[in-house]
Amino acid sequence: MTLRRLVMIAGVVVLLAGAIALLMPVSVPGPDANIGCGNALVADLSEAREADSRNLANLPIVNEIVPHTDYVAECESALSSRRAWSIPVAVVGLVILAGSFFIGQRAARGSA
Template structure:
């Protein structure tokens, strides 16, 4: 009985709280689906490149 409950629990979808309290789906314990998480991460302004890291220093 415990084994069956464990297998069912692994199939339950997992999600996290994103910005503005939106839910971001991550798949389940067996198969990850991180496309929604990547889209939310790409929209985050923290991920913008820093000019000093892109342009080499001339010193």
Template sequence: MGGELTTRRLLAMIAAGLVLLIGVLAMWQPVHLSEFDNYGLQISCGSGFFADMSHPEIADGGPGPLTEQCESALLFRRGWAIPTMVLGAGALLVLALRGSRVVSPRSRQ
């Protein structure tokens, strides 16, 4: 019962993998503000993995309100994407390890 891969566990593993993938993609996607610079370009803050404050600092003429907005936007993105990745990875790990238990003939009695 513990070693076989049931359809239910397989579907749960696929769902956990999708949750992990959603978190990774959210961290990978660029974070933009709704503000635009003098050239009409949307202010870019980097991604969830790597912050890039060069664009808001250039638009502000140094650290300023746009930089603070970028920091807030990155914090918000990381605030939900990291727990999503952890939840997906944890569930996937538990489901994978749960199936690798060896059931001895004595424990079946």
């Protein structure tokens, strides 16, 4: 197996890992079950907004007694952290894949 092929396979694997991470659903723990937030490409905060509206801490007096969990903010944070690492991974994979085409050309020129 040539160096070009190895680099190309590595680029494809890293690019696929980043793309899959962008498409995998993101969720945060909720009061009864996990709350879906969409994926890193398309955020869907409707379930988090619904969980926030059902929370007893939204009442003015109860807010001082019951700790309030802001599920929309937690979803936004989870989505942001997923984007923070998956986008660079996909870009690095794309750069490695593109670089594999230049490796093959250089090796062919050097041996001729």
